[in-house]
Every structure is written in structure tokens, then in C-alpha cells.
Amino acid sequence: MTAFVILHYRAIDMTKTCVERIEALEGNSHIVIVDNASPNGTGRLLAEEYAKKPRITVLLNQENAGFARGNNLGLRWVCEHLEADFVVVLNNDVEILQNDFISQISVIYREHPFDVLGPDILSVFSGIHQSPKSLHGCTLESVRRKYAKVKKSSNPILLLLSSGEKNSPAIWKRVQRRQRAKQKIDSSVPAQGVVLHGSCVIFSKRYLAVHKEPFYPKTYMYYEMEILEWLCRQDGSIIRYDPSISVLHYQYVASKQEYKSIVKRSKFVIECLLDSLTAAEELILEAGGEEKA
Numbered sequence: 700m701t702a703f704v705i706l707h708y709r710a711i712d713m714t715k716t717c718v719e720r721i722e723a724l725e726g727n728s729h730i731v732i733v734d735n736a737s738p739n740g741t742g743r744l745l746a747e748e749y750a751k752k753p754r755i756t757v758l759l760n761q762e763n764a765g766f767a768r769g770n771n772l773g774l775r776w777v778c779e780h781l782e783a784d785f786v787v788v789l790n791n792d793v794e795i796l797q798n799d800f801i802s803q804i805s806v807i808y809r810e811h812p813f814d815v816l817g818p819d820i821l822s823v824f825s826g827i828h829q830s831p832k833s834l835h836g837c838t839l840e841s842v843r844r845k846y847a848k849v850k851k852s853s854n855p856i857l858l859l860l861s862s863g864e865k866n867s868p869a870i871w872k873r874v875q876r877r878q879r880a881k882q883k884i885d886s887s888v889p890a891q892g893v894v895l896h897g898s899c900v901i902f903s904k905r906y907l908a909v910h911k912e913p914f915y916p917k918t919y920m921y922y923e924m925e926i927l928e929w930l931c932r933q934d935g936s937i938i939r940y941d942p943s944i945s946v947l948h949y950q951y952v953a954s955k956q957e958y959k960s961i962v963k964r965s966k967f968v969i970e971c972l973l974d975s976l977t978a979a980e981e982l983i984l985e986a987g988g989e990e991k992a
Contacts, residue, residue, distance in 0.1 A: 700727045701801045702783040704773035705791050706766065707734045711741035713949075714791040715748075718755065721789075726801030729781055730755045733773040735763045756780075765919035765971075766897065771912035774902070778911045786907060790898040792949040793820075803944050804901060811939055814906035815913075815931060817895030819886055819942035824950045827876070828886035831893035831940045835882070837929040839983045846976040852969055890940045892932070897924045898948045906936060915982065921968065922975035926982065933986065 703721050707714045714732065721730055732749070734742025734757065746757040758772060770788050777786050785804050789795075797803060807816065820829040835841070902913060915926040931938050 700729060700781065700783050701804065702777045702781055702786045703728060703730045704770055704777065704786060704788045705730065705732045706769045706773070706788075707732050707737065707742060707745065707791055708763065709737045709739050709741060710791060711739075711744060714741075714745065717789065717791040717793065718749075720794055722754075723798070724795065724800055725798050728754065728801060729777075729783070731773045731776055732757045733769050734759050735765070735769045736760050766921075767914035767918045767923050768916050771914050771916060774907065774913065775911050778907050784904050786902045788897075788900050788902070790948070793899050794947040794949070795899075796945050796947065800944055807939070807941050807943065808903060811889075811891075811941070812903075812905075812937065813939040814903055814936035815895065815927065815938045816901040816903070817893075817938075817940045818899055818901075819945040820896045820898055820948050821945065822948050822950060824948075829898070829948060830886065830896035831884060831890055832896050832924060833882060833894040834884060834890065835894075836892065836932055837894065837925040837979065837983075839980065839988055842925075842976055842979045842983065846973065846980070849969055849972050849976065887942055889942065892928075892938055893940050894928045895924050895938065895940060896948075899946050900924070909934075910936075915978065917978040917982070918971075918975040920971040920975070922972060922979060926975075926979050929979070929983065 705714060705717055718730055718732070721728060732745055732755070734745060736742070736759075742757065742759050746759060749755040749757055756776070758776060760769060760772060763769075764772070774786060774788070777783055785801075785808070787804075804816065807813070817830045821827075822829050906913070913927060913930075914923050915930065918926065928938060930936075
């Protein structure tokens with residue numbers, strides 16, 4: 700059996716569409732929706748709507764715990780209540796493309812046993828293949844370099860430029876293509892030990908047996924997958940990217956509802972990213988500042 704964890708915040712139509720698409724997939728599944736204390740009451744509405752569906756569970760968080768702790772709540776519930784072979788953490792704005800997605804995960808696992816798996820993720824908004832995010836692992840140097848770069852983006856003018864993907868997909872697409880070309884990222888080729896994109900990530904039973912809450916809880920939003928890569932590298936866990944399974948990613952639904960202003964939305968992103976980078980630096984330093992190759 701494969702479980703799906705969907706983090707919900709405000710956008711009820713998107714969540715319901717996501718649920719319907721999962722229900723249409725071939726194979727045995729259970730869906731866990733985690734409502735991150737939606738202020739519009741949609742978490743309660745979802746709980747009422749799915750109350751009579753035994754294969755759908757709605758968890759009502761008492762606070763907006765962000766990406767890491769919100770998803771961890773759902774993952775822990777799965778570990779404690781279900782016998783799932785795999786758990787798919789899925790943004791509610793993601794559409795799975797293959798009807799046999801569930802069985803394909805098992806095929807990949809038999810051929811290449813993994814702890815964490817990521818599919819090909821195509822952004823509908825920009826046309827960019829979002830995974831892998833990076834072929835290079837998270838290091839103390841890369842965290843500090845990223846922090847310095849993001850800190851410079853706090854300039855109001857740069858804030859507008861940093862929102863390029865939301866405002867000008869064509870410009871953002873060119874920038875992203877240059878960055879991916881510089882790293883020589885080829886999303887058509889399977890890879891191992893990479894940084895995956897967090898909109899769709901799959902955990903194996905063996906990994907969750909040891910790590911029931913795999914996302915680093917000191918982050919609110921952003922940089923979770925870079926930290927996950929670092930944590931996996933420390934204990935020898937296997938991260939794999941496999942483009943034989945694929946999804947579409949419709950972006951910015953929840954953040955657009957929360958922040959209508961481009962500048963406010965960009966400030967929110969930067970503040971969260973800086974906090975996550977600080978948490979990543981502290982984590983690595985607490986481990987002695989030493990990183991396994």
C-alpha cells in the first residue's frame with residue numbers, strides 16, 4: 700500500500716482536485732490531508748466532506764507549522780497507523796501523470812532500492828524541469844554562500860527581480876535554464892545523491908522506520924530538501940531521482956492567496972529562506988562542521 704500526504708492551506712478546490720486525481724490512480728492507496736490551520740475554515744470542510752471515506756484521513760493542525768513540521772505530522776501519522784510500503788509527500792498543486800504511478804514506484808525500488816525518491820517535475824508555469832534542483836550536496840560553504848546571496852536580495856528593487864518567475868515566466872525560464880546548464884543538470888537521466896524538489900518526494904518504508912519525521916523541523920518553508928540531502932548523506936541513506944515517473948507542478952496557489960502583493964510575497968520568501976539557511980548552518984556546525992563526501 701502507498702500513502703499520500705497532502706499539505707493543505709486555504710486552497711480547497713486545489714486540494715480536492717488533487718485527492719480526486721490520486722483516487723483515480725491504479726493500486727491501493729490511503730490519502731492523509733494535513734490542514735495547516737487554514738484561516739478560512741477549509742480544513743474543517745475537508746474533514747466533513749471526507750468523514751465517510753475510510754481511505755482518506757484529515758488531520759487538523761492547531762497552527763500553521765509550515766512545510767517541514769506540517770508534512771512531518773502526516774508522515775508520523777502514517778507510520779503509526781498504516782502499513783505503507785511507500786509514502787508520497789505531494790503538494791496539492793501537483794498532478795501525477797501516470798495511472799500506474801504507484802506500481803512504478805515499486806518497480807524502481809526493486810531495481811534500485813532507495814530511501815528517498817523524486818520524480819521528474821515539470822513546472823506548468825515556467826516549463827522548467829524542477830528536479831533535480833542540484834547535483835551538488837548541501838555543505839557549510841554552500842549554505843553560507845546562499846545566505847549572502849539571498850541577503851543581498853532584500854533590496855526592494857532586487858525583490859521585484861527575484862519574483863521574476865511569477866511576473867515574467869519567459870525571463871525566469873531563461874535564467875533557470877542558464878543555471879541548470881551551468882550545473883549540467885539533465886532531467887532525462889536518473890541520478891543518485893542529488894537535491895530533489897520538494898513538491899513531490901517519496902519515502903520508502905525502510906527509511907521511515909528510522910526517520911518518522913524526515914523533514915528538519917527548525918525550518919518553516921524553503922531549503923528543506925537541501926537539508927534532507929545533507930542528513931541522508933550523514934547516515935548513508937540513498938536519494939534517487941528517476942524520470943520514469945513524472946508529475947506536473949502548478950505553482951504559487953497558496954502563496955498568491957496569502958500575499959496579493961508581489962513585494963510582500965517576495966519578502967516572505969526571503970525571510971523564510973534566511974531562517975532556513977540559518978537553521979541549516981546551525982545543524983552542520985552542531986555536527987562538528989564536518990560533512991561526509
